[in-house]
Amino acid sequence: MKTALILNGPNLNLLGTREPAVYGSQTLADVKALCVQACASHNLALDFRQSNHEGELIDWIHEAGRAQAAGTLAGVVLNAGAYTHTSIALHDAIKGAGVTLIELHISNVHAREAFRHHSYISPAARAVMAGFGVQGYALAIAGLAGL
Ligand code: CA2
Numbered sequence: 001m002k003t004a005l006i007l008n009g010p011n012l013n014l015l016g017t018r019e020p021a022v023y024g025s026q027t028l029a030d031v032k033a034l035c036v037q038a039c040a041s042h043n044l045a046l047d048f049r050q051s052n053h054e055g056e057l058i059d060w061i062h063e064a065g066r067a068q069a070a071g072t073l074a075g076v077v078l079n080a081g082a083y084t085h086t087s088i089a090l091h092d093a094i095k096g097a098g099v100t101l102i103e104l105h106i107s108n109v110h111a112r113e114a115f116r117h118h119s120y121i122s123p124a125a126r127a128v129m130a131g132f133g134v135q136g137y138a139l140a141i142a143g144l145a146g147l
Pocket residue numbers: 010011012014015016017018019023079080081082083084104105106107108109116
């Protein structure tokens with residue numbers, strides 16, 4: 001059985017505590033539970049992580065590249081949070097690791113402030129998903145399983 005690695009970036013540990021109109025009222029623990037279900041129905045193991053630190057996310061993407069090359073990882077679903085809009089380092093890490101990665105956003109970033117319209121992740125991602133709320137995580141896992 002292959003693993004799906006779900007990576008969550010800065011401030012996503014606050015999910016469900018503020019801004020429910022934008023991100024909904026479910027917590028990151030609820031999102032993990034939803035991912036457990038989605039992985040189970042697609043015969044994938046789940047590895048679910050969150051970090052507020054860019055370097056830690058980069059290390060995890062490198063680790064994912066090695067795991068995919070070894071045949072144990074199906075791919076990554078990455079919600080890079082605000083690093084989406086700032087991080088050339090994450091872009092380079094995804095390219096360098098050669099890992100299959102789906103960029104995910106809970107909100108429709110294109111319907112929000114202009115500074116959220118550009119992503120450094122998108123050109124390095126296999127697919128991009130935004131605006132489905134937290135249900136997007138289950139959809140992204142289904143997409144990963146179907147690749
Ligand atoms: O829509 C998304 O998933 C985002 O990646 C979320 C990021 C934001 O910077 C991106 O533009 C879009 C923000 C994550 C922080 O989430 C919070 C949730 C509740 C309270 C405070 C922050």
